[in-house]
Amino acid sequence: xxxxxxxxxxxxxxxxxxxxxxxxxxxxxxxxxxxxxxxxxxxxxxxxxxxxxxxxxxxxxxxxxxxxxxxxxxxxxxxxxxxxxxxxxxxxxxxxxxxxxxxxxxxxxxxxxxxxxxxxxxxxxxxxxxxxxxxxxxxxxxxxxxxxxxxxxxxxxxxxxxxxxxxxxxxxxxxxxxxxxxxxxxxxxxxxxxxxxxxxxxxxxxxxxxxxxxxxxxxxxxxxxxxxxxxxxxxxxxxxxxxxxxxxxxxxxxxxxxxxxxxxxxxxx
Numbered sequence: 700x701x702x703x704x705x706x707x708x709x710x711x712x713x714x715x716x717x718x719x720x721x722x723x724x725x726x727x728x729x730x731x732x733x734x735x736x737x738x739x740x741x742x743x744x745x746x747x748x749x750x751x752x753x754x755x756x757x758x759x760x761x762x763x764x765x766x767x768x769x770x771x772x773x774x775x776x777x778x779x780x781x782x783x784x785x786x787x788x789x790x791x792x793x794x795x796x797x798x799x800x801x802x803x804x805x806x807x808x809x810x811x812x813x814x815x816x817x818x819x820x821x822x823x824x825x826x827x828x829x830x831x832x833x834x835x836x837x838x839x840x841x842x843x844x845x846x847x848x849x850x851x852x853x854x855x856x857x858x859x860x861x862x863x864x865x866x867x868x869x870x871x872x873x874x875x876x877x878x879x880x881x882x883x884x885x886x887x888x889x890x891x892x893x894x895x896x897x898x899x900x901x902x903x904x905x906x907x908x909x910x911x912x913x914x915x916x917x918x919x920x921x922x923x924x925x926x927x928x929x930x931x932x933x934x935x936x937x938x939x940x941x942x943x944x945x946x947x948x949x950x951x952x953x954x955x956x957x958x959x960x961x962x963x964x965x966x967x968x
Contacts (some may be wrong), residue, residue, distance in 0.1 A: 706816065707891045707945060714886065715772070716741045716879070717749040717815025719830040720756035721822040721849050730756065730847045734821050735763035737844060737875035742769025744879055749774065749815045751807060751830075752797055753789050756822045756847070761793035773797045774811045776804045809833055816894060817842065817882050821875075822849035831857070838866035838896040842882045846873045866896055892921060892942045914939070917957040918946035934958055 706712045718737060738760035741748045748764040750757035752773025761771045773794040777783035778801035784791060787804070791797060798814075800807045808830050812818060818834040819842040820827060828850050834841050835858060843854045850857070858869060868890060872878035886894070912925040921942045925931070928940030930947040934954045941947040950957050 707887050707943070713770075714746045714816045714883070715749050715814060716744075716746045716882075717811055717818045718757050718760040719751065719811060719818060719820055719823065719827050719834075720760070720847070720851075721824055721827060722751070722753040722755035722757065724755075724824055725848060726755060726822065727848070730822055731759045733844055733847050733873075733875055734759035735766075737819065737821060737879070738763030738765075738769070738771075739767040740876040740879040742767035744883055746817075746883075747772055749811065750794070751776075751811050751826075752783065752791075752794060753787075758790050758793065760821070761790075765793045770795050772814070774807050774814060775799050776802060776807045805829065812837065812839065813895075815839070817886055819844065819878070819882070820851055820854060822847040822851050824849050828857075835861070835867045835869070836863075836865055836896075838893070840882060840886050840890045840894070841867060841869045842878045843869065843871045844873065844875050844878060845871050866893060892919075893923075916940065916942045916946050917960060918949045 706714050720734060734756040738748055742764040748760060748769055748771045750761055750771065750773050752775045764771050771794045775783045775789065775797050776787050778799055780791065780797065783789050783797065783799065800810055802810065804826065812830055812833045817840045820831055821844040831854060843851055845851055855871065868885065870878060870881055870885065872881065913922055914925045915922050917939050919942065923940065923942055925940050929943050931938060931940045932950060935958055939950065941950065
């Protein structure tokens, strides 16, 4: 379990799956059961569950995760446990860690999304819609548990109306367990290379890199802006950039193999 949860972009660090959903409003027993099943699936996959530390569907997911032996991190709108419980009427049970942001209900939405490697939408109303917008704009991998009320069945139309390419990818499934399996497969094989729009942007002002220059990672073949590469190496007088730690490590282990591949002398693989 724990080995499977490892983030391929940061080996040894567990993946964090954020569950964003309705804290109030009409929630049927079926919707609550789906959220609880979602929490169980996240815990059984070895991932950490992130919630907004609120009641409703996120609390049901936290309950499911704890029942399955998982770890739950809550991002609180309050300044303290006292404010969390008494001002915001939010739960502390079923959470292992509460992070007190003091940002209020709307302000902590950005923290919710940026703490999560993967974001899952279940039910939800205006607050969840805001979290969806942040996650989509920032290029996150997003899952939607369809058939759980609120905005969950409107996400496809909402994003279609936005008509904006952000690098985000959105998967839909009414079955929480199957959705988590597919999200983890996509993240570990593809999305981890650029998990958000901010990945690599800290490098853009460094050195003499031309921000318009695009190079191919010699290990996986992915083309990326040279200034946004995770790492770079010089070998045989030639410069190489890498999309992630795994590719950089593979190159370091056998640079001659990958420089030959890059020059077309041997097939990649």
